[in-house]
Amino acid sequence: MKYEINLARTLDCGQAFRWSLGDDGFWTGASGVSSLSVSQNDLSPITGSAFWRHYFDMDFDYSGAISELSKVSPVMSRACAFSSGIQILNQDPWEALCSFVISQNNNIKRIKLIISRLCRLTTLFPTPQQIVDIGVAGLRELGLGFRDSYVHDAAGKVLSGEICLEEISRMDVPRAMEKLKTIKGVGDKVASCALLYGFHRLECFPMDVWMKRVMSDMFDGRSGQELFGPLAGLAQQYLFFYARECYYKGRELQ
DNA sequence: CACCAGGTGGAAC
């Protein structure tokens, strides 16, 4: 079967929070200083740009990964088929870290709302310096709630050099997790999301309430690392999407 | 009007 990236699934599966679908069928969004408008009918704006090829991870063998993951179990095979076309983006590390700090105990709609308000201040995603300048009170006004001091702490640590994202990108995952977790409001879940989505560490397997339920219901409580190894992060994203959009659709979660 | 949300820090056992 022919494999192709699915923009809707990739951009609306909860890994990135500032892409939106226009009435014309075009997805518009940005990363760093670059912005893009692209539709599923014509992927050439992505494939023709080195930057966006990398952002959308176009040179990874997703077809091969799906073959591998499908061997794990019948339910995983169904999840792969259902979620086919989702790719793990190469997002900006700071934006990913910041976004997933905001994501805690929050819903995807409001995460997007908060991040859109953050970006409206500066046009681009705010830098650590800009976050520090906005201040805790300013962040509170943007509706971050109790996460305001967490985001502020993250920005301060990055700005002071206490957290060096460049170094983290070179650390092994356990050390990187440990370092990220020195930021207030960053625990296992946020750290692993930052590493998977911001640093492209495909072996990370973020465990949220959905994934806890999935692993218990579909995999007898076994761990993502054990089942999926170096592709755990991709498996996690497929399962998250499959769980929300199919497996538990119309049923009560708890 | 309750209850929930891609969790975490901190206090209490």
Next chain:
DNA sequence: GTTCCACATGGT
């Protein structure tokens, strides 16, 4: 070590 709970706010 584990369990409980508050946390701010928009959506349903």
